[in-house]
Amino acid sequence: MVKKGNWFFLLFGFLGGVLLLFIILPFVTLCSNQSLENLVTVVQEESVLLAFLNSFILAAIASFLAILFGTPLAYLLSRRMVPISGFWHAIVDLPLAVPHSIVGIALLFFLGGNSIFGALFNNIFRFGFVGTRIAIVAAMLFVSLPYAVNAAKEAFDRISVRIEQVAASLGAPPASVFFRVSLPLAKGGISSGAILTWARAVSEFGAVVVLAYHPMTAPVKIWDEFTTGTLERAGAIAVIFLFLCLSVFIVLRLLLRKQKNG
Amino acid sequence: MADILCVEDLSVFVGSFRLKNISFRVSEDEVFVILGPSGAGKTLLLETIAGFHKVTGGRILICGKDVTRAPPYRRGLSLIFQDYALFPHLTVRENILFGTRYRSGVHISENLSHLTNLLEIQGLLDRMPATLSGGEAQRVALARALLCQPKVLLSDEPFTALDAPMRQKLRAQFLQTIRGLKQAVLFVTHDRNEAYQLATKVAVMDDGRILQIGGKEEIFYKPQSTDIAEFLGVETLLEGVVEEHKDGLLKIRVGDSIISALGERRVGEKVTLCLRADRVSLEMDEDAARSTIRNRFNGVVREIHTEGPVAYVIVDCGFKVTAAVTRLSVEELGIKENSTVFLSFKATSIHTF
Amino acid sequence: MLRGIITTIGILVCLLLFFIAGCVDSAREKLYVFHAGSLAQPLAEIEKLFEEKYPDIDVLREVSGSYEAVKKISELGRYCDVIISADYSLIEQLLVPNFCDWQIKFATNSMVLAYTKTSKYADLINANNWFEILQKDDVEWGHSNPNADPCGYRALLVMKLAEIHYKIPGLYDKLVSKRRIKNIREKETELVPLLKSGELDYTFLYRSMALQYGFKFVDLPYEIDLSRAEYADRYAMAELKLKDGTVQKGIPIVYGVSVPNNAPNKRMALEFVRFLLIEGATVFERFGQPFLKKPIVYGQGKLPDEMKSLPFYKEEREK
Numbered sequence: 027m028v029k030k031g032n033w034f035f036l037l038f039g040f041l042g043g044v045l046l047l048f049i050i051l052p053f054v055t056l057c058s059n060q061s062l063e064n065l066v067t068v069v070q071e072e073s074v075l076l077a078f079l080n081s082f083i084l085a086a087i088a089s090f091l092a093i094l095f096g097t098p099l100a101y102l103l104s105r106r107m108v109p110i111s112g113f114w115h116a117i118v119d120l121p122l123a124v125p126h127s128i129v130g131i132a133l134l135f136f137l138g139g140n141s142i143f144g145a146l147f148n149n150i151f152r153f154g155f156v157g158t159r160i161a162i163v164a165a166m167l168f169v170s171l172p173y174a175v176n177a178a179k180e181a182f183d184r185i186s187v188r189i190e191q192v193a194a195s196l197g198a199p200p201a202s203v204f205f206r207v208s209l210p211l212a213k214g215g216i217s218s219g220a221i222l223t224w225a226r227a228v229s230e231f232g233a234v235v236v237l238a239y240h241p242m243t244a245p246v247k248i249w250d251e252f253t254t255g256t257l258e259r260a261g262a263i264a265v266i267f268l269f270l271c272l273s274v275f276i277v278l279r280l281l282l283r284k285q286k287n288g
Numbered sequence: 289m290a291d292i293l294c295v296e297d298l299s300v301f302v303g304s305f306r307l308k309n310i311s312f313r314v315s316e317d318e319v320f321v322i323l324g325p326s327g328a329g330k331t332l333l334l335e336t337i338a339g340f341h342k343v344t345g346g347r348i349l350i351c352g353k354d355v356t357r358a359p360p361y362r363r364g365l366s367l368i369f370q371d372y373a374l375f376p377h378l379t380v381r382e383n384i385l386f387g388t389r390y391r392s393g394v395h396i397s398e399n400l401s402h403l404t405n406l407l408e409i410q411g412l413l414d415r416m417p418a419t420l421s422g423g424e425a426q427r428v429a430l431a432r433a434l435l436c437q438p439k440v441l442l443s444d445e446p447f448t449a450l451d452a453p454m455r456q457k458l459r460a461q462f463l464q465t466i467r468g469l470k471q472a473v474l475f476v477t478h479d480r481n482e483a484y485q486l487a488t489k490v491a492v493m494d495d496g497r498i499l500q501i502g503g504k505e506e507i508f509y510k511p512q513s514t515d516i517a518e519f520l521g522v523e524t525l526l527e528g529v530v531e532e533h534k535d536g537l538l539k540i541r542v543g544d545s546i547i548s549a550l551g552e553r554r555v556g557e558k559v560t561l562c563l564r565a566d567r568v569s570l571e572m573d574e575d576a577a578r579s580t581i582r583n584r585f586n587g588v589v590r591e592i593h594t595e596g597p598v599a600y601v602i603v604d605c606g607f608k609v610t611a612a613v614t615r616l617s618v619e620e621l622g623i624k625e626n627s628t629v630f631l632s633f634k635a636t637s638i639h640t641f
Numbered sequence: 642m643l644r645g646i647i648t649t650i651g652i653l654v655c656l657l658l659f660f661i662a663g664c665v666d667s668a669r670e671k672l673y674v675f676h677a678g679s680l681a682q683p684l685a686e687i688e689k690l691f692e693e694k695y696p697d698i699d700v701l702r703e704v705s706g707s708y709e710a711v712k713k714i715s716e717l718g719r720y721c722d723v724i725i726s727a728d729y730s731l732i733e734q735l736l737v738p739n740f741c742d743w744q745i746k747f748a749t750n751s752m753v754l755a756y757t758k759t760s761k762y763a764d765l766i767n768a769n770n771w772f773e774i775l776q777k778d779d780v781e782w783g784h785s786n787p788n789a790d791p792c793g794y795r796a797l798l799v800m801k802l803a804e805i806h807y808k809i810p811g812l813y814d815k816l817v818s819k820r821r822i823k824n825i826r827e828k829e830t831e832l833v834p835l836l837k838s839g840e841l842d843y844t845f846l847y848r849s850m851a852l853q854y855g856f857k858f859v860d861l862p863y864e865i866d867l868s869r870a871e872y873a874d875r876y877a878m879a880e881l882k883l884k885d886g887t888v889q890k891g892i893p894i895v896y897g898v899s900v901p902n903n904a905p906n907k908r909m910a911l912e913f914v915r916f917l918l919i920e921g922a923t924v925f926e927r928f929g930q931p932f933l934k935k936p937i938v939y940g941q942g943k944l945p946d947e948m949k950s951l952p953f954y955k956e957e958r959e960k
Contacts, residue, residue, distance in 0.1 A: 086655050131717070138718045156719065157673070157701075188373040194360040195338055195367045196436060197390030202361075206386075210377050240673075240701040253704055254681035257834040 053268065060265050061258075068262040077247035077263075078270060084159060084243065085227035088166035092174035092223050097216060100178030101204065105187075118175045121168050126232025129168055133237055137164070161237040166227035173226055177219020181212035214286055221278045228271060292316045292351060292472045293337070293440050299345035300336050306496045307333055309346070314440060314489075319466065319473045323483040323507075324493035325519065330476040333493070334442050337474070339363050350439055361390070366433035368446045372425040374417040380428050381413040387436040396435075403431045406465050423454045430462065434469065441466065443475045447482065459485055480521055484508060492516050509564060510639045517562050523600065523610035524563040530555050537635065543606045548582040549638035559640040565600055565612035567637035571630045572621050581632040585609070589627045592618065603629055669699040672909050673720065675710040676702060677727035678830035679750070679792060679847045680896070683928040684725070687921050691913060698909055706790030706828040711735050720903060722910035725917075727847075728791035729897030733939060734887070741899045743940035745948070747918055748896040748925060748932045751868030752792075752799045753858040755851040760842035763857070771859050772803055772812060775843065776819050782843035783824025785832060788884045791894075792829035795867055796845035798891045801879035802865035847894075852929030867894045895933070900945075911947045 068074055099118070103111050121129065137143055137155045155161055185208055193203045231245035239246060244267045251260035293314040300307040307329050314320040322330050335341055337348055339360035348356045355363050366387075367373075375383050384404075388396050404410045407427040417425060426446055433441055447455045447462075463486060466473055477483055483490055483504075490507040492499045500512045511517040517525055530553045531546065532539035538549045540559060553559060574586065587605030594600075599618045601611045609631055613623070623629060676684055681704055688700040705713070707726040713719040715735050726732050729746045737744070754771050756763055762774050775782050784796035797817075804812040824841060826832055832844045833854050848868075851858040863869050867876055876891035883889060898917060900910040922932045938944060 083655055191340055192367055192373045196387030197361050199361050239703040253830045
């Protein structure tokens, strides 16, 4: 904690405190503007609950996919097993820099009814890609995968190559080395990354709303309420969503910490 | 004895490091030490033999089989490193037993108890690596490497990170263990004392090349160049010219004196003479020096430095010679700077190149 | 090991829920309706009534500026069943003939200047001085984006017509110079919270919306509020060039509805339009937005048979 009379730590505490207030105060204001009865009404509506369910579950699926595909990529990038790995890493980070609506439009052009891919999808599965939960997962996956890949890569980076070399010399083929040594040691970092990935996916709006206005995720529902003029309802839904997300976040982090120590 | 490991003309380029035309053989039951300064390429050589780098030229054969292109997990070698490289998420027992999954026909429980007893780590089996001391960790690493009976144990300066008493203890234990198992070892170090203690054969390496290979005594007492000699800590190096050669006995002029040595050289040839300090006798009294020894000189003590129990006395006889004497002797004989002393050393103790 | 099993089970449960949720929803037929923001309130009511009548149908509405809605179909390749535009000319110009063959014009509206009792000069403003008050430095006023929302370019046309009507040359430019960019929003419905919260003092809005949201408003002269078909020639005197090059002439506000040719669910789409035109009339009335006495058909030759049986329509010559 802050040492008495030590100006350096006081300054740091001050700067940090300003930042924390910057995060907390807008939310406190938002929450205090809501009426309790409004909250109670809104939380019981089927469309609202469905929106929450959509958001949480689809984000979980997107995170799962991000980790499933992202961890192998992270391993290859970490061990420099691909040529020009720096370039591919930059590509992985690209979704972070692209404005979300552009992500949505790009995915729309790539997978919508007019494209080759979309038409193929249409013919095989007899439904359009746009406006489905699959599209939502795609949008969520696109914007959140950099978090999964980066976290996994950093976790692998922290494992000394020596350990993998020893495992190999003891007779372990590459798959064995990965599953018995690298992955268990990287698990903490990957799990932490998974939480961030989920958080990013659940909050995505710009890309999702272009690809799939319906079925509605929570951010889209809130926006819909806002733009049709019922600001109070939008605020109420937002506050409830916020608390739910915070709870999930805290629970996941606690679980992660228990896993690390236990 | 059969060759377990055979390296032929090996060349490797990795970044700015290179190995050039390395060739040597290791037999079973042999401790082959590669001795060289930092940056010589010793670790690179070990890693290449283990299979972690692509070879640009030459071959590696293990028990006669060409493994140059084989992946590391098929070579049947084990590694121990300076930083132990234990698997931090597994217990000691799980660490040691790690390789048993891949090698069949290993009598696991017998070998495990035998090894753990030998290395005195039976009590640690359920501990986690992070809780072990340096010495304990290295013994666990050794057990892990040896359990699966590797063809060759590759060791990369494993004791360097330990403190001096621990290092001594571990070296002794190491030697005892591998001798007991008749294990072939390829050992890399920059410490010449360690090399002398552990080796049966030594290869001196620098700048990516092998400079000299030979038995321990041969290397240490008969280096083939000034660089090697200096690296091996030969205390006295002199330049001279051969004046006489008769029946294998040489008379070499060094400064104003003649030194007798053995060898086949032409008259007029310029040579460098090596003389180890522990081959020089030092007396205060001229008569005390044995008269049968060919090389007897008197000189003045210029410097004395002590290292542990040994005192190195540098004497100027017209050329500088270093003699190793116990500290007790220094006190009892009253050897001081500017004392006059009498040195003698046998002709057989001189090595020329 | 145990953790691994729990995680896998957790994942399977998630996937299962996903599909269940998907199935529950897709048990109903979906009907996609793109519509203008200004119709949000009456259409929410109509959606409820329609779904009561047809419980197997799920009406999914997407609200946006009418221009944006039309572009979703014409440029982004989106599919919808019913499109309702706040400006029929958008459907006429941009969707016919590639995407739509016909259109029914069914409702009108008028432009007003909305405000609240806390707006500056609220007790002074009227139909004769509003353009002076808007030029005051301490007044914050705005409108929606002319490039995305008809309400936006209509606001600008009102200002151009005001210049002609009040005989004040240069009035349009003066007003535009006083308007702050930050007060322009994508669609008209976004202006509502701004006005309510006091961020804006005045905003150009549809009369229906002003009524729905309980704002006070200045009724503008018919000559400039784009509400009367009789004044169509007058309205035509104002012209506006948009960012993408299209020119919007002043025309009376008429809402149009159509079913695109590539509608996924054409049968129910036509039923919805029918429902809108018949049962919808009273709903719209309640929300302060009157229907045309008789809906007007454009592209009557191509009108589907289901539509032809509507109680009243008037033919219009195709342009």
